[in-house]
Structure formats: structure tokens, C-alpha cells
Amino acid sequence: MVKLGKLWGDAKFASLSPISKLLYCYLTTHPSISTLGVINVSLDRVELDLNSDELLAKYWIELEDKDYIITYPYEQTSKRIITVVVLDHFKSLPKSKSNLRKAIDEGTKANEELKEILRTIFTEKDAKDDSFKPPTPKEVAEYALNLGYLVNGKNFVEYYEDNDWYDKNDKKVRNWKSKLKKVWCRDTNKLETADGAPKGFEYFYVEIEEGHRIYPQSWNKGLPSHSNHIYAQYLIEEFNEQTNS
Numbered sequence: 737m738v739k740l741g742k743l744w745g746d747a748k749f750a751s752l753s754p755i756s757k758l759l760y761c762y763l764t765t766h767p768s769i770s771t772l773g774v775i776n777v778s779l780d781r782v783e784l785d786l787n788s789d790e791l792l793a794k795y796w797i798e799l800e801d802k803d804y805i806i807t808y809p810y811e812q813t814s815k816r817i818i819t820v821v822v823l824d825h826f827k828s829l830p831k832s833k834s835n836l837r838k839a840i841d842e843g844t845k846a847n848e849e850l851k852e853i854l855r856t857i858f859t860e861k862d863a864k865d866d867s868f869k870p871p872t873p874k875e876v877a878e879y880a881l882n883l884g885y886l887v888n889g890k891n892f893v894e895y896y897e898d899n900d901w902y903d904k905n906d907k908k909v910r911n912w913k914s915k916l917k918k919v920w921c922r923d924t925n926k927l928e929t930a931d932g933a934p935k936g937f938e939y940f941y942v943e944i945e946e947g948h949r950i951y952p953q954s955w956n957k958g959l960p961s962h963s964n965h966i967y968a969q970y971l972i973e974e975f976n977e978q979t980n981s
Contacts, residue, residue: 738828752798
């Protein structure tokens, strides 16, 4: 819904006549307004609801001239019933999966005259959410590692890509880092640490087989150490390879 509170600081809205402002607020808060901002209204009912002692024709025209609304006769059946499209309504709504689906469905089911009007208002871009930039698997894995967790970045990206970046509750993922911390960083994949680790190697480990990770039990003279001699060798070799690469 158009955020009415912001209208009062808008110079264009301030230039409207008082009744035009009232009429616009009435339309934007109308209980039957659709996702695309379409309403079928009776002019008699509008005048009754607004308790107006004068005809509202010139105020409808003012709103149209200032590009707030578009009006046309409702299915050509009555001069006192019109269809109104509130131009900024849909663009003020969150681009949730639900709203986008409703908008596309409404546009598909609209009659030809309304479709022509909607085509002049909306573009294909309006039916997409371009505000979110998905991360790469590498970005996910590295961010998780910085938090002290081991997360398969490929699994993370593929999971949400398959759902158009909506979570299991059908909510848009707008902050993937927050989603990663809240959902994917669990105690079961938390990396262990040991005192004395060099900077950047606080969560150093070696995976000798899938799911079996070895962590240093301590650090000795800048090298990873482990009570198991074989494990210690794995750790030192991997550490040297990473530091020399």
C-alpha cells in the first residue's frame, strides 16, 4: 500500500487541492484495491463516503492530470461505476513471491482494455525482484569460515536457487549472510580452535575423509600439533601447503 505518511512531505502531493488529497487517501486505503492497484468503485458511494456536498469530477481529473490514477468506465455498463488504477500502489508493495504471483495472475485475467492500460504502467522489470544479488559458493564458504563454521557453499546456493531464493517459509531471502548465520551455522558444523593459532588459521583443519576433520590440539612454534603423530603430519603438510601457495 502507498505509504501515506510519506505523502505529506512530497511537494507534488502538497500541490493538490484538499479534496483531491482526501480522495487519493480514500482510494489507496480502499478495502477492495487489488495488488496491481485496481479498484471498481461507484461514484455515488465515493461521494457518500467522503460526505461531499459537491461533485468530485474535477478532483478525479486533477488526480489523473498529476499521474496519481487512471480511470475508465467499468466494462462500459454504467457511467456511475468506474475502474480506477492507483499508479503507485503495486510499486509500493514488497516484491514478495506472493505479491508477484498475484500481480501476474491479475494481469493475465484482466480484460483487454485493462491489459492495455497495465502495459503502459508496468514493465517486465516490475514483475521481478532485482534488489538481491545472490552470493557465489566461494563467498558463502569463506564467510562461514570467518564465523568459525564449515558450510558447503555449493549446497547453500543450490538450495535457495532451486526455490528462487525463497526459504522454506516462502519468505524472500534478502540478506544471505543473516540466513547463513541463523540457519546454517550449527553446533554440528562449528570449527574447533586451539590457542596460539596464527592469524587466518584460527579454524584450520584437515579433512582426511568426508565428514572426518582433524583440528590442531595446539600450536607449537607456529605449527599445528596433535598427539597422534600421523594426524600431526597431515596438519603440518596441509599448513605448509597453504602458507607456501
